[in-house]
Amino acid sequence: MHELALTENILATITERLGDARVVRVRLEIGRLMAVLPDAMRFAFAVCTKDTSLDGARLEIDEVAARGRCRDCASELALDGVVALCPCGSADVELLAGQELQIKEVEVA
Amino acid sequence: MCATCGCGEDHQHFREDDREHRRHFVRADDHHHHHEDDHHHHRADRARTIAFEEAVLARNQHLAAHNRAELRAREVVAINLMSSPGAGKTTLLERTLASLAGALPLAVIEGDQETQADADRIRAAGGRAVQINTGTGCHLDAAMVGRALEELDPRGGILFIENVGNLVCPALFDLGEAVRVVIASVTEGEDKPLKYPHMFRAAELVLLNKIDLLPYVEFSVDRFAANAHQVNPRARILPLSARSSEGVPAWLGFLRDHSSSDRAIG
Numbered sequence: 001m002h003e004l005a006l007t008e009n010i011l012a013t014i015t016e017r018l019g020d021a022r023v024v025r026v027r028l029e030i031g032r033l034m035a036v037l038p039d040a041m042r043f044a045f046a047v048c049t050k051d052t053s054l055d056g057a058r059l060e061i062d063e064v065a066a067r068g069r070c071r072d073c074a075s076e077l078a079l080d081g082v083v084a085l086c087p088c089g090s091a092d093v094e095l096l097a098g099q100e101l102q103i104k105e106v107e108v109a
Numbered sequence: 110m111c112a113t114c115g116c117g118e119d120h121q122h123f124r125e126d127d128r129e130h131r132r133h134f135v136r137a138d139d140h141h142h143h144h145e146d147d148h149h150h151h152r153a154d155r156a157r158t159i160a161f162e163e164a165v166l167a168r169n170q171h172l173a174a175h176n177r178a179e180l181r182a183r184e185v186v187a188i189n190l191m192s193s194p195g196a197g198k199t200t201l202l203e204r205t206l207a208s209l210a211g212a213l214p215l216a217v218i219e220g221d222q223e224t225q226a227d228a229d230r231i232r233a234a235g236g237r238a239v240q241i242n243t244g245t246g247c248h249l250d251a252a253m254v255g256r257a258l259e260e261l262d263p264r265g266g267i268l269f270i271e272n273v274g275n276l277v278c279p280a281l282f283d284l285g286e287a288v289r290v291v292i293a294s295v296t297e298g299e300d301k302p303l304k305y306p307h308m309f310r311a312a313e314l315v316l317l318n319k320i321d322l323l324p325y326v327e328f329s330v331d332r333f334a335a336n337a338h339q340v341n342p343r344a345r346i347l348p349l350s351a352r353s354s355e356g357v358p359a360w361l362g363f364l365r366d367h368s369s370s371d372r373a374i375g
Binding site: 002005006009010012013014016017018024025028033034035084085091092101102103104105106107108109 | 156157158159160161162163164165166167168169246247248250277278281282306307338339340342
């Protein structure tokens with residue numbers, strides 16, 4: 001349900017910078033660890049942008065896979081579940097990617 | 110894709126040097142290109158792509174940094190208390206305030222979607238409290254806490270920020286706190302840390318509340334701790350019961366350590 005709050009932040013950030021310029025496309029980068037559901041994001045985006053300068057804008061979401069580095073054996077690993085567990089047995093994994101939450105680019109008409 | 114310009118769109122090319130205006134027709138479209146000395150139109154030229162590279166939560170992070178500086182100047186240690194609804198945040202706060210009252214200045218920011226009930230409970234326990242009703246919001250944000258700080262005007266001691274009961278959204282919003290504490294309870298599942306890893310990953314301390322109910326529920330403290338350590342190996346885990354007070358002295362010790370350490374002012 002935080003997709004709504006995130007969308008409100010996205011709207012505020014964009015309109016603060018671009019005023020009432022007509023926005024036709026927004027590209028986001030979202031890490032897989034951020035517990036953001038792209039479908040819920042699209043729904044929230046459609047609802048929140050209604051009657052704003054972003055009304056009808058296309059929302060593109062680039063999902064970023066989660067990666068980490070083991071603090072014990074220093075190897076890099078893909079993190080596909082919620083638990084960061086290195087094959088060496090250590091759970092002490094530094095996150096390298098997967099926590100992104102960025103507005104990458106915005107296209108204005 | 111257009112082989113001439115590689116622009117990724119279907120379109121036609123007109124060459125000025127070709128008297129017949131030879132067309133390389135790909136698909137009837139609303140724009141056309143000319144290369145080199147040719148003229149070149151895109152309807153999309155009117156659109157402009159702006160590289161943003163801005164964190165979605167940049168505004169919140171900025172305001173949180175303000176709160177953090179303000180709290181440091183006031184020598185207040187802010188503790189962000191997060192849990193699912195019903196884990197016992199307010200009961201633990203009542204117990205905590207009753208135990209520390211007189212020893213330290215204590216203030217509370219209560220976040221709830223509706224009602225003043227929790228702030229009333231805190232005031233009844235002797236704390237100074239402001240209630241933030243977030244309405245439809247499912248978490249506190251840095252702007253709300255900033256306004257509450259102005260109203261509360263705390264000086265020294267500890268400020269407890271009781272977040273909205275929710276294990277997802279509050280994890281994303283930095284409030285400017287010094288310490289993040291997650292409260293779970295034995296009436297919830299042992300797998301809570303695995304289901305809500307973001308929340309547990311961000312916590313310095315995990316309190317496991319309601320251990321007075323352990324004889325009546327199927328819950329292994331060890332398994333819970335192992336799960337919490339899988340998502341956050343550095344988290345300290347403290348089992349306690351706000352109702353019976355078992356384990357509460359260790360929690361009070363944690364608070365005293367933080368309020369007297371350098372973190373109180375940094």
